[in-house]
Amino acid sequence: MSSHRIALKGPWDYLWTSLTKNQQFQGSAKMPVEYTCLHGNEAGEVQYSRSFHYPRIQSQPSIQQDSPNAPAASLVFVEFSGMRGTGSVEFNSELVGTFDETSEQHSFLLPQPQNIFSKLRVFISVNEELLTQKLPAGLFSSVYLRIEE
Numbered sequence: 773m774s775s776h777r778i779a780l781k782g783p784w785d786y787l788w789t790s791l792t793k794n795q796q797f798q799g800s801a802k803m804p805v806e807y808t809c810l811h812g813n814e815a816g817e818v819q820y821s822r823s824f825h826y827p828r829i830q831s832q833p834s835i836q837q838d839s840p841n842a843p844a845a846s847l848v849f850v851e852f853s854g855m856r857g858t859g860s861v862e863f864n865s866e867l868v869g870t871f872d873e874t875s876e877q878h879s880f881l882l883p884q885p886q887n888i889f890s891k892l893r894v895f896i897s898v899n900e901e902l903l904t905q906k907l908p909a910g911l912f913s914s915v916y917l918r919i920e921e
Contacts, residue, residue: 854913
């Protein structure tokens with residue numbers, strides 16, 4: 773099985789809601805960027821979103837699945853190489869996974885969408901304790917689509 777990656781560079785939209793002041797900030801930023809660079813040293817919840825074209829992949833073959841000569845279907849994963857906080861990931865409004873502070877690398881299988889134009893949403897909550905650790909938080913490293921064929 774071969775694999776290749778596509779970086780989700782370019783602008784991501786964000787919507788931040790402060791947990792303490794109930795303020796909302798929104799904008800667009802070229803990701804990755806560390807949480808405090810966008811939102812300061814205040815704990816909060818952020819929704820990051822990015823639209824993209826789902827890669828053209830080989831869909832599930834129509835021949836019998838038990839056949840040893842049947843070509844394998846391609847799988848698409850979203851990979852986060854650096855994300856810290858707690859939250860969830862949605863693909864076209866469907867929950868594909870959750871994460872917590874125990875790891876900064878995460879990978880989630882994406883279902884094949886009905887339309888090629890797709891939207892990824894990442895909901896991250898960063899608490900005060902995490903901010904005092906002086907470690908990067910939020911979506912601070914590259915995001916990729918990994919295609920396995």
